[in-house]
Amino acid sequence: MSYLEGLPEPHILFDTQYRILAANAAYRRQFSPERSVVGRTCYEVSHHFSVPCDQAGESCPLVKARESGQRERVLHLHHTPKGEEYVNIELAPLLNAGGEQAFFIEKMEPLRVAQSQSAAQGLIGRSPAFQQMLGLVARVAPSMATVLLLGESGTGKELVARAVHEASPRAHRPLVAVDCASLPENLFESELFGHERGAFTGANTARGGLVEAASGGTLFLDEVGDIPLAMQVKLLRLLETGTYRRVGSTEQRHADIRVVSATHRDLDQMVTQARFREDLYYRLSTFPIHLPALRERRDDIALLATSLLARVAPNRKLSLSAPALVLLQAQDYPGNVRELRNLLERTTLLCDGDMIEETHVLQALLSGRRPSVDPVVAPQTSPGTASLTPTPGALKAVEHAALQQLAAAHPGSRAELAARLGISERSLYRKLKAADGGSNA
CATH class of the missing domain: 1.10.8.60 (Helicase, Ruva Protein; domain 3)
Structure with missing residues (x-):
């Protein structure tokens, strides 16, 4: 309990009967500033349920930890002083001297990029399909994995890309969007990688590209299925080696970026029809996320x-x-x-x-x-x-x-x-x- 008290993130400790035994200062400030939660059950405090989460149609991290014996993560919709909020839950079982699960520690982190109620901006929803998609965003955002957003036109792919960026360690750096469908083939390489002075007619000064502009942050490739085949190989090199060259230069530059891409096209079919490189597809789709249609x-x-x-x-x-x-x-x-x-x-x-x-x-x-x-x-x-x-x-x-x-x-x-x-x-x-x-x- 003393250890939890010093942690900056909200934590609670509870037993196998879901009874909360302790809540650290961060939890008390953020989730329960006016009333103690000690002695109450976690499902009653967080969800206002009268039964455990798994009996009320939710995914229960305690049940999952009992089955796996390991740390488990879920995304839940919690009641908070600010109303209902999406919260990332990470639960770890603690073993007693006999090797049995005796207690559980739960860390909570609000997912600021989405709301369960109407809001002025951002992702909005509470349907099962929306929550499933959001759970994948919460899982992949803290990593450096390349994300491919798949969905019909108008499903909010740019909003989800922004959510991935803002929930990542790179949130303090820029998110740079590239509209691949609007870039002419003869300008694609220059826009993405930049060019040196005299590299082509009209290149009167050297200029950095969008990859440089996204340094330290996230590069969002929107409508990646519209990239011409000739340019796909250059993008593949960037993803495989993390390096690129400005047009007209021999100098290798290092790209410090995280790539999120999106398309409404069927890339599997395009690969079969030889209209999209298979190796690039696998590089882009390390972690695919399907965006549900309305x-x-x-x-x-x-x-x-x-x-x-x-x-x-x-x-x-x-x-x-x-x-x-x-x-x-x-x-x-x-x-x-x-x-x-x-x-x-x-x-x-x-x-x-x-x-x-x-x-x-x-x-x-x-x-x-x-x-x-x-x-x-x-x-x-x-x-x-x-x-x-x-x-x-x-x-x-x-x-x-x-x-x-x-x-x-x-x-x-x-x-x-x-x-x-x-x-x-x-x-x-x-x-x-x-x-x-x-x-x-």
């Missing part, structure tokens, strides 16, 4: 919507009605969070009050891409809509009901309503006819 984490849409509304309409206090949220959660979002943001910005422009209703969301959907239908999501019954069951046509029924409400409430002509919705009058008549047919069915 349709894989629908439970996070409410949190994301609250945060995004604050960004797209910072001077308004907007809320989403329950039917509006159901309609948002029912979309497939091929553009993921980026598409959700665009949809919400369009919705705020169509809403004059403080409450975004289902009809506003429908207007925004009809004026953009066609709404998608997800047979898994069942809209809830709400005033003004028919009682629905979770069938493949449930979402269409909600859309038809909302369109009928718009038509009934609109005082002007059908042409004016079509213009307001951003669709042709012919499309409006077709949609209304489908809505009437659905209501008569």
